[in-house]
Amino acid sequence: METSFHVNPVWIDLAYLLAACLFILGIMGLAHPRTAVRGNLLGALGMLIAAVVTLLARGLDFGVIVAGVLVGSLAGALLAYKIRMTAMPQMVALLNGFGGGASTLVAGAALAQTASPDLQSSVATAATGLVGAVTFWGSLVAFAKLQEFLVSGRQVLFGGQKALNALLGLASLLCCAWVVAEPTSAAAYCSLVAVASVLGVLLVIPIGGADMPVVISLLNSYSGIAGATSGFVLSNTVLIIAGALVGASGIILSRIMCKAMNRSLTNVLFGVLGPASGAASEDEVYAGKVKATSPEEVAMLLSGARRVVIVPGYGMAVAQAQHAVRSLANLIESKGAEVEFAIHPVAGRMPGHMNVLLAEADVPYDKLKEMDVINPSFPQTDVVLVIGANDVVNPLARTDPACPIAGMPILDVDKARTVVVIKRSLGPGFAGIPNPLFAADNALMLFQDGRKAIQDLIAAVKES
Amino acid sequence: MTLMLLLTIFVLAVFVGFEVITKVPPTLHTPLMSGSNAISGITIIGAILVATSSSGVLTKIAAFVAVAFAMINVVGGFLVTDRMLGMFRRKD
Numbered sequence A: 001m002e003t004s005f006h007v008n009p010v011w012i013d014l015a016y017l018l019a020a021c022l023f024i025l026g027i028m029g030l031a032h033p034r035t036a037v038r039g040n041l042l043g044a045l046g047m048l049i050a051a052v053v054t055l056l057a058r059g060l061d062f063g064v065i066v067a068g069v070l071v072g073s074l075a076g077a078l079l080a081y082k083i084r085m086t087a088m089p090q091m092v093a094l095l096n097g098f099g100g101g102a103s104t105l106v107a108g109a110a111l112a113q114t115a116s117p118d119l120q121s122s123v124a125t126a127a128t129g130l131v132g133a134v135t136f137w138g139s140l141v142a143f144a145k146l147q148e149f150l151v152s153g154r155q156v157l158f159g160g161q162k163a164l165n166a167l168l169g170l171a172s173l174l175c176c177a178w179v180v181a182e183p184t185s186a187a188a189y190c191s192l193v194a195v196a197s198v199l200g201v202l203l204v205i206p207i208g209g210a211d212m213p214v215v216i217s218l219l220n221s222y223s224g225i226a227g228a229t230s231g232f233v234l235s236n237t238v239l240i241i242a243g244a245l246v247g248a249s250g251i252i253l254s255r256i257m258c259k260a261m262n263r264s265l266t267n268v269l270f271g272v273l274g275p276a277s278g279a280a281s282e283d284e285v286y287a288g289k290v291k292a293t294s295p296e297e298v299a300m301l302l303s304g305a306r307r308v309v310i311v312p313g314y315g316m317a318v319a320q321a322q323h324a325v326r327s328l329a330n331l332i333e334s335k336g337a338e339v340e341f342a343i344h345p346v347a348g349r350m351p352g353h354m355n356v357l358l359a360e361a362d363v364p365y366d367k368l369k370e371m372d373v374i375n376p377s378f379p380q381t382d383v384v385l386v387i388g389a390n391d392v393v394n395p396l397a398r399t400d401p402a403c404p405i406a407g408m409p410i411l412d413v414d415k416a417r418t419v420v421v422i423k424r425s426l427g428p429g430f431a432g433i434p435n436p437l438f439a440a441d442n443a444l445m446l447f448q449d450g451r452k453a454i455q456d457l458i459a460a461v462k463e464s
Numbered sequence B: 001m002t003l004m005l006l007l008t009i010f011v012l013a014v015f016v017g018f019e020v021i022t023k024v025p026p027t028l029h030t031p032l033m034s035g036s037n038a039i040s041g042i043t044i045i046g047a048i049l050v051a052t053s054s055s056g057v058l059t060k061i062a063a064f065v066a067v068a069f070a071m072i073n074v075v076g077g078f079l080v081t082d083r084m085l086g087m088f089r090r091k092d
Helices: A009-029 A031-058 A062-082 A085-115 A119-146 A161-181 A186-204 A210-233 A237-261 A263-272 A280-288 A295-303 A315-317 A322-334 A353-360 A371-380 A448-461 B003-021 B026-040 B041-055 B057-089
Strands: A307-312 A338-343 A368-369 A383-387 A418-423 A441-447
Touching: A009 A368, A009 B003, A009 B026, A031 A383, A031 B026, A031 B041, A031 B057, A062 A085, A062 A280, A062 A322, A062 B041, A062 B057, A085 A119, A085 A186, A085 A210, A085 A353, A085 B026, A085 B041, A085 B057, A119 A186, A119 A210, A161 A186, A186 B041, A210 A237, A210 A263, A210 B003, A210 B026, A210 B041, A237 A263, A237 B003, A237 B026, A237 B041, A295 A383, A295 A418, A295 A441, A295 A448, A307 A322, A307 A353, A307 A371, A315 A322, A315 A353, A315 A448, A322 A338, A322 A353, A322 A448, A338 A371, A353 A368, A353 B026, A353 B057, A418 A448, A418 B057, B026 B057, B041 B057
Parallel strands: A307 A338, A307 A383, A338 A368, A383 A418, A418 A441
Antiparallel strands: none
16 A cells, blocks of 8 residues: 655755754754753654655555554664663664664665666665674674673684784675676675675674773764765765764764773774783782771761762773762762762763763763863862772873873872772773772772662761 | 765765764763764665665565664664753753
């Protein structure tokens, strides 16, 4: 059954233009938390207009489209409402993947329908197949790693990895050439997608842990690029504009993340982060210098403090400690001290991960300070509470030019009067190096699970 | 439409993207990712276009999966972004 209206193509193009404007206005709205909700709604409105106009113009094929829309909407809504805020990196990884997968299928289906594709659409089809398949499989691997499902979340390394990737990269480029030379050949496109899929899996498998924010940003960018190239396949302007916006967004975010780790994109993607030779061993750094503390002692410190800074890390997300942290912050504030949160750009597993968790726990966003803003204030801070963060507060980054995190901008918590580190053990962070902060004269270690430690602290502060 | 025109649109859109996205503060970077993700679900247009003109069984299946994937992106992306942004707004 089909119902279609005769729509003048000019109206369709105008509607697409309106949709593109709404997308841009929507992202502009994200410039401030106050206008962000409306911005997101404007983006959604743009999407609705573009989709409805397309359906009106092309007729409603109830079989395929309605079924697809129902299944997709249901799955999307379920995901969006059920997902825990701590699992947001997985959610974004999964969404990136579906975007890439959809673009790959669109380009493939368009190819099958065109009798004699011109050079533009065959080149664009090849590009979409390559980028889309890499995005889809790469994102699924990223999801599995973040969920710690089947594969470990850390780095997975095996011999000949680089050579194999280079070979696959070359093979996928050859397949692209095949698609361009023989655009009507289904075998060519299927081979391209198959090779690119393996490449996507192998590119992401070795990357782990603290490098995840870069990978997710990059896959975000790829999903946009695949959308834009599928726009070239169909000669559709709104696809090109929206894809370009998303592509730019992902690239900007990856750049910010790389800068925050003082590493190049190539180093994150292909380099191996290992302990530097000749670096001090854990025993040399920690022996006899680490002071363990108790919740009661920390409570006493907190009751005498005028300024307290909390530094959250991935450990806070793992321990689901954000609500307890908020309660503790409120309690300290009620005793007259000033409390702020110091957010390192790569804390957590995706850009802005800590901000979302603390927002979920009702921490006002103006209490969350960026690294450059809060760093000068540490010498005037009485107590710093580090919760589940390690490499981003490691002073070796400043002092040891040979260590793997050399030159990475860090939060200067060691300059505060007292630093309390809440951590289960002295185990190293992602960079695999000891942290001299833990052995510093002004540092105290509270060895406990994050949430339990905060709850004990709350009880101790209430008693004091 | 000519390739040059489409390419021009693409390049200009990249510039617009860089301009507006650098203004998004780090605190909203996660909603930016999920929101821009929803926008990349614009592939739904492409999916609808191929679904309505497809004839073979295989292309119909591909179109169905493409529509479903793109809708997960659109609905999941916008809803989860709205849910997150609501948390940021509450404190005003």
